[in-house]
Amino acid sequence: MxxxxxxxxxxxxxxxxxxxxxxxxxxxxxxxxxxxxxxxxxxxxxxxxxxxxxxxxxxxxxxxxxxxxxxxxxxxxxxxxxxxxxxxxTKLKVDPVLTMITYVGLSLSLLCLFLAALTFLLCRPIQNISTSLHLQLSICLFLAHLLFLTAIDRTEPKVLCSIIAGVLHYLYLASFTWMLLEGLQLFLTVKNLKVANYISAGKFKRRFIYPFGYGIPAVIVAVSAGLGHTSYGTETHCWLSFHGRFIWSFMGPVFVIILINFSFYLTTLCILKNQLSSLNNELPRMHNTRMLAFKAIAQLFILGCSWGLGFFLVEGVLTPIRSVVAYSFTIINVLQGVYIYLVYCLLNHKSFEPALK
Missing domain, CATH: 2.60.220.50 (Chondroitinase Ac; Chain A, domain 3)
Structure with missing residues (x-):
C-alpha cells in the first residue's frame, strides 16, 4: 500500500x-x-x-x-x-495553524511591501539602480501575495481559476527574475564599483532590465499555457497541476535562478572578504563594504535558500520531515516583505551606500 x-x-x-x-x-x-x-x-x-x-x-x-x-x-x-x-x-487535511501563519504572515508582508514600494518611490536620497530593482521585486511580490491571499481557493468557475493560476505563475516567476537581476547587480557592484555607475544609465535600464525582468516570465508562461493550458488550476487550488511534469514549468526556472544567484553570492562574498582585508585604514569604505556583505548574505537566505525548501514539497517525503519543511518554507516566505522592508528601507541610509551612486 x-x-x-x-x-x-x-x-x-x-x-x-x-x-x-x-x-x-x-x-x-x-x-x-x-x-x-x-x-x-x-x-x-x-x-x-x-x-x-x-x-x-x-x-x-x-x-x-x-x-x-x-x-x-x-x-x-x-x-x-x-x-x-x-x-x-489523498487530499491532505488542512493544518489550521499553518493556515493562520500563512494569512497573518501574508497580511503583514503585504503591508511591509507596500511601505517598501512607497519608500523606493518617494525617498530620493536612496534612489539608484538598486532601489529600482527592489521596487520591481516589491511590486511583483505584493501583487502575487495579494492574489494568493484572495483567490487561491476560488476554483469555480474553472476558466477563472485557470486565469488566476496563470497570473500567479507569471508574478512569482517575475519575482524570481528580479531576484536574479538583483544578484547580478550586486555582483557587478562589488566586483567593480565603476560598473555600478554604468548600470545606472537610463539606456541600460530601458533596453535590458525591464524587458528581461518582465519579458522572460511572459515567454515561459506563454509557452507553458500553449503546451498545457489544462494544467492551470486544480480542484482544490488555483495553481499549477502536480500531475505529470507540468509543475517544472515553474520549478525548473526557479531552480536555475537559485543556482545562478547562489554562484553570484558566493563569488560576491569571496570578493568582499579580500576587500575587507585590504581596507584596514579606510574605515568609511570598509563600513560600506561590510554593509554590502550583510546584504549579500541576507539575499542568499531570504531570496534564494528559503525558496529551495519548496523542492522538498514537490515530491512525497516522510510526514514528520514534510511538516517541518512546510512550516519553515511558509514562515520564511510569507515574511519576505518584512525582510525586504527591514534590510532595504530601515537599514538603508544614504551614508551607507555612497559607493552605489
Missing part, C-alpha cells in the same frame, strides 16, 4: 473474475495484467488501487498498479481471483 494516508474509498470499475477450472485465487508463475476502465473520471487528488476479493473484504496483496490516468488503470497480479479498482482520496 501507499505511505500516504488514504480515505473515502469507493469502487470505480466493474468486477472482473479470472479462474482456471473451479479453483479460486490460483497463484501464477507469471503475473497477469488487467486494464480497467473507470466508471468515474479519476480526480487529481485520488489514487487508483488494484484489489481483489478475499473472503469478506478487498485486498491489494499480490497486485500492483502499472499505470493509471483519468480514464483507466492497468493492474498486474500474481494470482487469479475477482478483481476491481478502488479509488481513495
Amino acid at each position: 501507499t505511505k500516504e494516508k488514504l480515505h473515502n474509498f469507493y469502487l470505480n470499475s466493474k468486477v472482473v473474475s479470472g479462474t482456471v477450472g473451479s479453483r479460486k485465487n490460483i497463484s501464477l508463475s507469471v503475473p497477469v495484467n488487467f486494464t480497467f476502465q473507470h466508471e468515474k473520471m479519476k480526480r487529481e487528488n485520488e489514487l487508483s488501487i488494484c484489489v481483489y476479493w478475499q473472503g469478506s473484504s478487498w485486498s491489494n496483496e499480490g497486485c500492483q498498479v502499472i499505470s493509471s490516468d483519468e480514464n483507466q488503470t492497468l493492474c498486474s497480479c500474481n494470482h487469479l481471483s475477482s478483481f476491481a479498482i478502488l479509488m481513495a482520496s
Whole structure:
C-alpha cells in the first residue's frame, strides 16, 4: 500500500473474475495484467488501487498498479481471483495553524511591501539602480501575495481559476527574475564599483532590465499555457497541476535562478572578504563594504535558500520531515516583505551606500 494516508474509498470499475477450472485465487508463475476502465473520471487528488476479493473484504496483496490516468488503470497480479479498482482520496487535511501563519504572515508582508514600494518611490536620497530593482521585486511580490491571499481557493468557475493560476505563475516567476537581476547587480557592484555607475544609465535600464525582468516570465508562461493550458488550476487550488511534469514549468526556472544567484553570492562574498582585508585604514569604505556583505548574505537566505525548501514539497517525503519543511518554507516566505522592508528601507541610509551612486 501507499505511505500516504488514504480515505473515502469507493469502487470505480466493474468486477472482473479470472479462474482456471473451479479453483479460486490460483497463484501464477507469471503475473497477469488487467486494464480497467473507470466508471468515474479519476480526480487529481485520488489514487487508483488494484484489489481483489478475499473472503469478506478487498485486498491489494499480490497486485500492483502499472499505470493509471483519468480514464483507466492497468493492474498486474500474481494470482487469479475477482478483481476491481478502488479509488481513495489523498487530499491532505488542512493544518489550521499553518493556515493562520500563512494569512497573518501574508497580511503583514503585504503591508511591509507596500511601505517598501512607497519608500523606493518617494525617498530620493536612496534612489539608484538598486532601489529600482527592489521596487520591481516589491511590486511583483505584493501583487502575487495579494492574489494568493484572495483567490487561491476560488476554483469555480474553472476558466477563472485557470486565469488566476496563470497570473500567479507569471508574478512569482517575475519575482524570481528580479531576484536574479538583483544578484547580478550586486555582483557587478562589488566586483567593480565603476560598473555600478554604468548600470545606472537610463539606456541600460530601458533596453535590458525591464524587458528581461518582465519579458522572460511572459515567454515561459506563454509557452507553458500553449503546451498545457489544462494544467492551470486544480480542484482544490488555483495553481499549477502536480500531475505529470507540468509543475517544472515553474520549478525548473526557479531552480536555475537559485543556482545562478547562489554562484553570484558566493563569488560576491569571496570578493568582499579580500576587500575587507585590504581596507584596514579606510574605515568609511570598509563600513560600506561590510554593509554590502550583510546584504549579500541576507539575499542568499531570504531570496534564494528559503525558496529551495519548496523542492522538498514537490515530491512525497516522510510526514514528520514534510511538516517541518512546510512550516519553515511558509514562515520564511510569507515574511519576505518584512525582510525586504527591514534590510532595504530601515537599514538603508544614504551614508551607507555612497559607493552605489
